[in-house]
Amino acid sequence: MSAQEDRLKQVVSGWQSRGQWPHALLLSGASAPFLLKLATHLAKTRLCLTGTGCGHCDSCRVFEAGNHLDFHLLASRVTAEELNLNIDIEGPTTTRRLIRKEQVSATLRQLSLRAQREQGWRVLLLVNPEELHGASANALLKSLEEPGERVFFILISNQPRAVLETIISRCQQLTLPPPTRDELTQTLIEEGCDPTLAQTLAELQRRGLHFAESDFAGRRQLVVSWLAAMANNQDHQRLLNLDQISKDQAPDQILELALSLTLDLMRLQSGMPTTELTHRDLTHQLRELAQAGPWINLSQTLAAARPALKRNLRLSSLLMGATI
Ligand SMILES: [Zn+2]
Known part of the structure; x- marks a missing residue:
């Protein structure tokens, strides 16, 4: 019960x-x-x-x-x-x-x-x-x-x-x-959500972030590509990804998504158990990326971009100089 x-x-x-x-x-x-x-x-x-x-x-x-x-x-x-x-x-x-x-x-x-x-x-x-x-x-x-x-x-x-x-x-x-996360996951699955995404969407929901399932995987993958380009020092690719990210219709949501992924990378780097991750379904992919860290600089840049974004500054300019 x-x-x-x-x-x-x-x-x-x-x-x-x-x-x-x-x-x-x-x-x-x-x-x-x-x-x-x-x-x-x-x-x-x-x-x-x-x-x-x-x-x-x-x-x-x-x-x-x-x-x-x-x-x-x-x-x-x-x-x-x-x-x-x-x-x-x-x-x-x-x-x-x-x-x-x-x-x-x-x-x-x-x-x-x-x-x-x-x-x-x-x-x-x-x-x-x-x-x-x-x-x-x-x-x-x-x-x-x-x-x-x-x-x-x-x-x-x-x-x-x-x-x-x-x-x-x-x-x-x-x-x-x-x-709890498990209860939210169960509810999402009962509502027809894909079980592989349900746990992640549930955890985001528990933190007050509501993402539509329909385009969630695509939007998130874009952010992951951007993180990967930074991890691998692929500067041209990083700017391309940032350009795409900046076209997202809801920049505040995409920023929260980036922050939640970055926090997961920090968790993995500090050896926390994977059950603590928000994006548990991406554990494998994130584990590889985590090694490039420490990721703390990026998490700070992203957190600092929140109030700036509320003042209508553009996401692309806020994240242009971001590094891990
Ligand atoms: Zn009765």
Whole structure:
């Protein structure tokens, strides 16, 4: 069981033993798919006839089959598509991340109907409450204030700071502990990420750096070539690579990538175990390069380029004189 699941379980068993569930919970601190998984399990537990999410009772069976009439989902069309949520959303197709007022009203109407099952609970799972604006937020607020008997709201968000204060104040907040590298890796693989890249992308994510998988390998290889040209004193090649690197659409990201690779080279040179590397999938290639080091000068140049880049200086000029 992950640290996050553990934490949530602790909190829920506290509610169970006091016989007192909050009427609304705002859950955050993990990726959207992972929060969704936890929240869905929580909904199942709340609706379960034994109160445990047993998986065997009538309610749990219907829930797992995906047709529990007392379970309601609310999300914007864009989010629903990203997370493969099974929701019928009427109205115009749009690329805006907006939960429409009509959607909120329709869901609240269903929620206000008497519970379909005898134990009587109803659950509304709201994904990304930060996507509620103006009228749609107002429509929800009244329900959050007076949710009615046996109604449980679960709100999940990986950007809780963007959620309206008026919504937050009506919820109990639970921020999960940050996930480990292995947990993030697992989540990425479940989302379809290439397993050889997943560990590296997970470690970068843990450090707050989010790279798209699609062009990650290519961008990184460009940086590695630049490092190799420096290691081998191939000056012409170094300038060619730098020129290509400087064309990257996100210079701040490419700079962080270069720094993370350089730190790996320093780790290898100082004899640290390869399990400590960010780019574990490149161990072999990096091990050869590491010998040319000490690499410390370069790591300092790269770190110093960060604030300069924020002041809009060009990456190519910042790294022109870089040496290992
Ligand atoms: Zn059950």
